[in-house]
Amino acid sequence: MAVYTHLGAEDLARLIAEFDVGSLRSAKGIAEGVSNSNWLIETAGRDGQGARFILTVYEERTEVSDLPFFLGLMDHLSDHACPVPATIHDRQGQAFRTLDGKALALIEFLPGVSVSQPTQGQARAVGAALARVHLAGGDFAMRRANTLGPAGWRELIDGCGAGGLEGIDPALGDLVRRELAEIEAQWPAGLPSGVIHADLFPDNVLMLGDEVTGLIDFYFACTDLFAYDVAVTHAAWCFDATGTRFDAALSAALLAGYEAVRPLSPAEHAALPLLARGAAMRFLASRAYDWLHTPDGALVTRKDPMAFARRLQFYRENPGLFA
Numbered sequence: 163m164a165v166y167t168h169l170g171a172e173d174l175a176r177l178i179a180e181f182d183v184g185s186l187r188s189a190k191g192i193a194e195g196v197s198n199s200n201w202l203i204e205t206a207g208r209d210g211q212g213a214r215f216i217l218t219v220y221e222e223r224t225e226v227s228d229l230p231f232f233l234g235l236m237d238h239l240s241d242h243a244c245p246v247p248a249t250i251h252d253r254q255g256q257a258f259r260t261l262d263g264k265a266l267a268l269i270e271f272l273p274g275v276s277v278s279q280p281t282q283g284q285a286r287a288v289g290a291a292l293a294r295v296h297l298a299g300g301d302f303a304m305r306r307a308n309t310l311g312p313a314g315w316r317e318l319i320d321g322c323g324a325g326g327l328e329g330i331d332p333a334l335g336d337l338v339r340r341e342l343a344e345i346e347a348q349w350p351a352g353l354p355s356g357v358i359h360a361d362l363f364p365d366n367v368l369m370l371g372d373e374v375t376g377l378i379d380f381y382f383a384c385t386d387l388f389a390y391d392v393a394v395t396h397a398a399w400c401f402d403a404t405g406t407r408f409d410a411a412l413s414a415a416l417l418a419g420y421e422a423v424r425p426l427s428p429a430e431h432a433a434l435p436l437l438a439r440g441a442a443m444r445f446l447a448s449r450a451y452d453w454l455h456t457p458d459g460a461l462v463t464r465k466d467p468m469a470f471a472r473r474l475q476f477y478r479e480n481p482g483l484f485a
């Protein structure tokens with residue numbers, strides 16, 4: 163359950179009074195999510211008709227110094243007609259506050275649910291929404307380096323320690339070392355870049371039918387290659403949860419949706435096979451690290467690194483996939 167911080171009723175009421183959203187009516191902890199603590203907040207609203215918000219308390223994984231980028235980007239994309247929640251600024255105009263040493267933000271509530279078995283129509287809509295984010299980020303002034311690019315993957319893998327990967331699966335160490343070296347050596351330079359989401363998994367997309375109603379969780383967003391973001395989204399959407407079954411129809415729909423809004427250049431197309439191996443490596447590395455470092459008895463469910471080792475192998479064995 164992802165509510166790591168305890169906030170009493172009085173704390174919450176005092177906190178909500180710092181925003182012009184009406185008085186607190188209810189607050190319920192949200193079980194989904196692993197990084198931060200989230201509550202669904204109901205208030206009287208400015209007009210007394212009721213209003214809903216998400217309250218996020220940022221835990222260790224989110225650097226407070228990155229919040230101006232993340233929250234500024236959400237506001238920017240929301241202003242540019244992307245389905246992204248805006249942040250509610252407090253009465254002093256601040257996008258985030260601190261309480262007991264932790265940063266927190268009040269965020270617009272968006273309707274919709276996260277799908278677990280996407281349809282082609284939904285994959286197409288997600289591709290189009292991603293392309294809109296890439297275009298709308300064009301005049302966002304702030305930059306943030308991708309801390310989970312190739313150098314960050316190597317750090318995570320090194321952090322798994324001698325024999326760590328083999329403890330997860332006997333063949334994992336060899337696969338990762340060989341792939342990491344190849345991906346690093348061939349990583350493309352000079353492709354179009356800008357603001358990317360970098361973690362657009364189904365659980366970070368809210369949908370109603372085929373409509374994308376919310377893109378959330380911008381806490382890995384950064385400045386990097388657009389085509390890498392396409393590859394991340396491809397790896398996240400086009401396989402079953404175990405990474406065993408690739409769905410070619412979802413893949414075609416996702417890419418067609420993206421290209422209907424922002425066509426990929428020939429160089430971006432050519433780079434996709436390698437970028438997809440990189441995307442699989444990114445989640446394999448963070449999941450393997452977490453797998454080995456999450457204490458027994460922790461409240462969060464560890465995510466299976468092998469689901470991305472299988473994707474990595476699939477991308478490696480099918481370089482013609484994006485042709």
Ligand SMILES: Nc1ncnc2c1ncn2[C@@H]1O[C@H](COP(=O)(O)OP(=O)(O)OP(=O)(O)O)[C@@H](O)[C@H]1O
Nearest residue numbers: 192194195196197198200216247270271272378379
């Ligand atoms: N703006 C929003 N509108 C509606 N629901 C939201 C919104 N933001 C978050 N949620 C709900 O809260 C849940 C947890 O949010 P989120 O995924 O951002 O948590 P997290 O712990 O930061 O993420 P992660 O698990 O990816 O690290 C989501 O699955 C969604 O149900």
Ligand SMILES: N[C@@H](CCO)C(=O)O
Nearest residue numbers: 361363445448449465
């Ligand atoms: N979306 C990621 C978690 C955030 O990095 C995963 O499924 O591993």
